[in-house]
Amino acid sequence: MQERNIVVTDRNKKMGEKTMKILIIGGVAAGTKTAAKLKREDRSAEVTVITKDRDISYAGCGLPYYVGGLIENREELIVNTPAKYAGLTGVEVKTGKEAIALCADKKEVIVKDVETGAEEAYGYDKLVLTVGASPAKLPIEGTDLSGVFQMRTPDDAENIRSYVEENQVKKAVVIGAGFIGLEVAENLKAKGIQVTVIDFASQILPNIVDAEVAVYAKKHLLKEGIRVITGTKADAIMGNDHVTGVKTSAGLLRCELLIMAAGIRPNTDFLQDSGLEMFKGTILVDKTMKTNLEDVYAAGDCVMVTNRITGKPQWSPMGSSANLEGRTLAQVLTGTKKEYPGVLGTGVVKLPNLNIGRTGLTEEQAKNAGYDVVTVVAPTDDKAHYYPDAGFFITKLIADRESHKLLGVQVLGNGAVDKMVDIAVMGINMGAVLEDFENADFAYAPPFSTAIHPFVQAVYILLNKINGNLVSMTPAEYAAGKAKDYKVVDVGLTPSIRGAVYVNLSQVNGEIEGLDKEEKLLLVCAKGKRGYFLQNRLRSYGYKNTVVLEGAQFFNDVKVQHAENAVSPEEETRVKALGFLRDKTTLDKFNGRVITRNGKITADEARTIAEAAELFGSGEVTMTSRLTMEIQGVPFDNIEPLREYLMQAGLETGGTGSKVRPVVSCKGTTCQYGLIDTFGLSEEIHERFFHGYANVKLPHKFKIAVGGCPNNCVKPDLNDLGIIGQRIPQVDxxxxxxxxxxxxxxxxxxxxxxxxxxxxxxxxxxxxxxxxxxxxxxxxxxEDYTNGYRIYIGGRWGKKVAQGRYLEKVFTDKEEVLSVVEKAILLFREQGITGERFADTVARIGFENVQEQLLGDELLSRKEENIKAQKHLKGGATC
Known part of the structure; x- marks a missing residue:
């Protein structure tokens, strides 16, 4: 070790002194938990926590939600300040102190003051290393540019939030599709930012969930407007002073904000020459959290612990396990005979309208561990189906075929997936086999669960599969092409799989005409139950090769090869809601509307649309009167592949139904007469109201147009709501x-x-x-003038034409204009009658009445109850 000018503090243990001096390096989860429990176990212990940061005991897992504004104040993230923590626990806390070397032979840690640079040696009787981990810094150009951030501390979150607000960020890229990366993406999306997530791995949540679960979640994110590109490497961050884009193996991704969330690495560089036994930067410990060095222990994100199922080493950097490790370690240090049993890798993540939880081994991990693995994917209701806001669970169970031991679970759903995961955690901790869950008396009432608990339902299905009562095909097997030689049998309540043989379950009382007893039959229904019932019935009638598709249509994209019959009315209605209108001269071809936000697209987007038209349609693209681009001649089976292709490029289809429609805009200030930035304003309206109100049903379609001047090129006064730029002369x-x-x-x-x-x-x-x-x-x-906006309401064209009237006020504040737009939508939803246009609503209740409401604030005060109300479930729009 190099010579240092060091002040030695009076912390060395004296002969005969009974007070145990414990030095803890690191003051977040594991460090503060260890210290607090130590003082509760032994008040005489002298416990000192040293941390480089100014904050201790902060809620690292809450940082993305602070960025998104769900957590309003930075102080809410700080569980304890150093002074408050010291007062509560009796622990001495020293912030701004960075450990830079460990001299285990002297029982000293060399510490540097981060402000002054002065170094001193801290002695100890027992040393606890809880130094945590930091985001891995990508080895590429541009990481020091303004607008490039990591996500680890409250300062990071505060800086990101400030940067977003001060720079009015519109586009962001998140590198890393793990828990933190996806949570950050969700919260940026909630702030109206277009987000692209990239990951070098072939799937999102790598090593967390299995591939088919990741595929489902990725498609869900794409549908929610978060662009996800996997198998993609970031090569360089572009920009001069601030970030302007990311050069990747998938091309250039433009952005004004970049979040690096591509994994973390332990903060253990200063320990490399200490004699400490480590593996890839993680500290190796035994079951008492002791390292190979005398009187040196470690816990938290910097340590390698054991997997509770396999007994093999596992790095599991989670705030939850860090706290558990710290508590156990404190008891060990104060003489309790106790061991830390290891981790299951339990985790849960909130995505837009989808939650994902997991624990134990994935299918791949279980196979690698030597188990004879059997799995099942089971969609179920999450509570009584008739109860308001009932949702779903998709549960994947992983078990050992011979012993029936539960090995892992992965759950997707729009509700409390954590309770499903927690059941599995307790079961695995107790060494449970599947039969232990069969008659488990879990809580039931319609608002909370189903009569047979969803977890138990999944167990039943897996036991049926193991026992041979159910013969099934997993979604992974189906995606790999195992069903190629099978005839698809649709067992739904009504026919819904184009080209499949439909069988009405309630009418099956013997052999089925058209189905050979020897041929391979793939039975598919909505969630799997009816498929199983049909298999059971067919078996008794001599059918030998029936297989039920696990997850059914709820989880899988089921297609019949070479299906040539017409699309059912139900399917035609479904895809119409996605922006695909059938070409009436064909049986199965559709024209798909690609949303252009405001009629303005980039060259990259134009190329993508052209490529999509050639790959999935007729090769032709038209423009609609609403400035959307329409890909012509898309076969029904190409609709989903086309949508996914477009979503990968950040494009979406839609623009139909009784809801806020895509905004149209003239060229604004790029026209010689343009008075306002119509592209900018219409893009804000697009994000706030086309996206923000995407799931809000209205009495009819609601069209918005933005014009740059009174020339009326895009007919703002013939839309449900129109905005026109104004320039009001101030005459001298x-x-x-x-x-x-x-x-x-x-x-x-x-x-x-x-x-x-x-x-x-x-x-x-x-x-x-x-x-x-x-x-x-x-x-x-x-010479002088005031720029402003005039708002028209109640216009329309088409079968009936109505000239809109403008509100008496000329607005000069853009936010006030956006507020009026929102109030008009809310008024239409609240006071409109299903099937009528906004012009009819205005005429029926009176223009003056409507104007008074739009210029007041009552509509916004009722917004939440208005949005939640079960209204206009059908709507009046037919295109």
Whole structure:
């Protein structure tokens, strides 16, 4: 070790002194938990916590939600301040102190003051290393650019949130599709930012869930508007002073914000020459959390513990296990005979409208551990199906075929997936086999669960599979092409699989005409139950080769090869909601509407649309009157592949149904007459109301147009709501000379500017505020002006035409304009009658009434109950 100028503090243990001096390096989860429990177990212990950061005991797992605004104040993330923690526990806390070397032979840690650089040696009787881990810094150019962040501390979260607000960030890229990366993506999306997540692995949540579960979750994220690209490497971060994009193996991804969440690495570099036994940066410990060095222990994100099922080493950097390890270690240090039993890798993540939880081994991990693995994928209700807000669980159970021992679980759902995971955790901890769950008396009431608990239902299905009562095909096997030689049998309540043989379960009382007893039959229903019932019935009638598809249509994209029959009305309605309208000259071809936000797309997006048209459609693209691009001639079976192809590029289909429609915009300030940035405003409206209100049903379609001037190119006054740029002249009458030929009068396009009695006069009630008069007076009487917005409501064209009327106020604040847009949508939902257009609503309740509501705040105060109300379930739009 190099020579250092060191001040030695009076912390070395003296002969005969009974007080145990414990030094803890690191003050977040494991460190503070160890210290607090130590003082509770032994008040005489002298416990000191040293940490480099100014914060201790902060909620690292809550950081993404602070960025998204769900957690409003930074203080809410700080569980304890150093002073408060010291007062509660009696632990001495020293912040701003960085451990830089361990001298185990001297029982000293060399510590540097981060502000002054001064070094000193801290002695100890027992040393606890809880140094945690930090985000891995990518070895690429550009990581130091402004707008590039990591996500580990409250300072990181605060800096990201400030940067987003100060720079009005519109596009972000998150590198890393693990828990933190996906949580950050969700919260950025909630702030109206377009988010792309990339990961070098072939799936999201690598080593956390199995591939088929990851595929389902990825498709869900794409549908929610979060672009996800897997199998993609970041090569360089682009920009001069600030980030402008990321160069990847999938091309250039433009962004104004980049979050690096591609894994973490233990903060153990300073321990490399200490003699400490480590593996890939993690500290190796035994079951008492002791290292190979005398009186040196470790816990938390920096240690390698054991897997509770396999007994093999596992790195599991989670806040939950860090706390458990710290508590156990404190008891060990104070003389309790106790061991830390290891981890299961339990985790849960919240995504937009989907939660994912897991514990134990994945299928792949279980196979690698030598188990004879058997699995099942089981969709179930999460509570009584008739109860309001009932949702679903998709549960994958992993077990050992011979012993029936439960090895792992993965659960997806829009509700409490954690309770499903927690049942599995307790079962695995107790060494449970599947039969132990068969008659488990779990809590039941319609608001909470189903009569037979969803976990128990999944166990029943897996036991049926093991016992041979159920012969099934897993989603992974189906995706790999195992069903190639099978005839698909649709066992749904109604026919829903195009090209499949439909069988009405309730009418099966013997052999089925058209189904051979020897041929391979794949039985598919909505969730799997009816398929199992049919298999059971067919078996008694001599059918030998029936297989039920696990997860059924709920989890799998089921297609019949070479299906040529017409699309059912139900399927036609379903894909219409996705933006695909059937070409009436064909049986199964559709025209898919690609949303362009406001009629403006990038060259990359245009190329993607053209490629998609060639790959999945006829190769032709048309423009609609709403400035969406429509890919022509898409066969029904190509709809989902086309949508996924577009979503990978950040594009989406849609623009139909009784909801807020895509915004149309003129060219705004790129036109010689444009007064406002229509592209910018319409993009904000698109994010706030087309996306933000995507799931809100209205009485009918609601169309919005933004025009840059009163020339009315995109007909704002013939939309349900229209916004027109205004330029209001501020006339300086003292400068008016009353010219015989007035240039202002001559240039007024609608002839409302008149010279009367030697002075220019403009009729305010007739002026349309086009701004053409500005700068025309040679004596500068028309130099000053105010930019603003005029809002029209109640227009429409089509079968019936209605001219919209403008609100009496000319708005000068863009946020106020956006607020009026939202209030108009809320008013239409609350007071409109299903099937009527907004123009009808305005006419029925009166323009003055509507105007008064739009200029007030009552509609916003009722927003939450309005959105939650079960209204307009059908809607009136037919296209």
């Amino acid at each position: 009458m003292e400068k008016c000379r009353g010219c015989k030929i007035c240039r202002v009068e001559k240039n007024c396009p609608i002839n409302v500017a008149k010279v009367v009695d030697g002075k220019i006069v403009i009729d305010e009630n007739s002026c349309n505020h086009c701004g053409r008069c500005i700068g025309k007076c040679p004596f500068n009487a028309f």
